Every structure is written in structure tokens, then in C-alpha cells.
Amino acid sequence: MGKVLVADIMTKDPITASPSSNLFECTKKMVRKHVGSVLLVEDKKLKGIITQRDILWALIKKGKKDLKEIKAIDISPKKIITIKPTATLEEAISKIKKSKFERLPVIHEGNLVGIVTVKDILRLHPNIYPELKELSKIREQTKKLKNLKKILKDKDFIKEGYCSQCGEKGPLFRFNNLLVCDSCRRAM
Numbered sequence: 001m002g003k004v005l006v007a008d009i010m011t012k013d014p015i016t017a018s019p020s021s022n023l024f025e026c027t028k029k030m031v032r033k034h035v036g037s038v039l040l041v042e043d044k045k046l047k048g049i050i051t052q053r054d055i056l057w058a059l060i061k062k063g064k065k066d067l068k069e070i071k072a073i074d075i076s077p078k079k080i081i082t083i084k085p086t087a088t089l090e091e092a093i094s095k096i097k098k099s100k101f102e103r104l105p106v107i108h109e110g111n112l113v114g115i116v117t118v119k120d121i122l123r124l125h126p127n128i129y130p131e132l133k134e135l136s137k138i139r140e141q142t143k144k145l146k147n148l149k150k151i152l153k154d155k156d157f158i159k160e161g162y163c164s165q166c167g168e169k170g171p172l173f174r175f176n177n178l179l180v181c182d183s184c185r186r187a188m
Helices: 023-033 052-062 064-068 089-099 118-124 126-153 182-187
Strands: 037-042 045-051 103-108 111-117 157-162 169-175 178-180
Touching (some): 023 037, 023 052, 037 111, 045 052, 045 111, 089 103, 089 118, 111 118, 169 182, 178 182
Antiparallel strands (some): 037 045, 103 111, 157 169, 169 178
16 A cells, blocks of 8 residues: 555546635536535646535525625635645545545645545555544544534523434424424424
8 A cells, every 4th residue: 555656546637616716616516527526726726625515514604695606715724735646545544534634635846736535545445444434433423522512502402302303313402392403493
């Protein structure tokens, strides 16, 4: 695994957009190309990255109508973790684990030359799947704990139990004289 380089497994033509593109344009590109991110590039220089999570965040915070008015660069993370094409596969795996990002833009001499994702790595080395799956579980549990802390602070939180709408077990809230989970409460 130490002999395989990022350049050997990376996607050489990642999906890109201008930093001034709006989120609606980026979303359309992601859907058309069946990808989870769009790299924001200007003159071959990486300026940012927009992921599905960023789009969902904007939808929840701003609403569907505003996607055409929000510039992608405005919600792109300021710090982007990148990797060189000459890095080894082991270095890429280590960087993915440490940063907790599922994709790393590949930069050579300051220019974007590709992207390497967890899928690219798994395609080559499916035997590391259990290790990456464990990392994913840890990340998911961390999110659940953060959400639980928020829920416990919510004044409408009643108790733990089964949702009267969907039947899922979890924290329940009083909404329209029903005890419902947070998802059903937001959907009502």
C-alpha cells in the first residue's frame, strides 16, 4: 500500500465551478454528475469546496428560494485540507482519518490536478473498509451526542419514547398535543 501514490488513484477531472457560482448551479452539477462535491476553482487555483452537507445546511438555514442568491464561495470552508499527487495511499488514508473529510483535493505546484475520495481508496483496497466504517460510526455517534445535548436543552422536550407519527424510538416533543420525534415535529 505504501507504493501506491495518490496520483495513481485520484479522479483527474473533478467537477468544478467558479467561486462566484451560486448554490443552485452547484447543486445541479452535483445531481447531473452524481457526485458529492464541487470544487471551486479560478485559474486552476483551488478557492473552495461545496459538499452535499453544505447545500443541506443552506437549504435549512435559508430556504430553497435563496439557493440562487448564495454564492458558493460564501459558505465554502475557509480551511481546505489538500494532498499532493506524490503522497502515498497510506498518507492519504491518514489525512482522511485525521481530518474526518471523505475527499481531498489534489494540488500540484499550486494548481488543482484532481481529487481523491474514500471511494477511490476503497476501489483499490476494499480490505480497509472495516477501518473506515469504524471511523464513520464514531463520527455518527459524535453527531448524535451533539444533537442529544441540543435536544435536552429544548424546552419542548418531554421524554424518551416512541414517536406517535413514525414509531421511531428517541427523544419526544409535545407538538399539536402529540408526542413526536424531532424529524416529525419539523415535518409538521
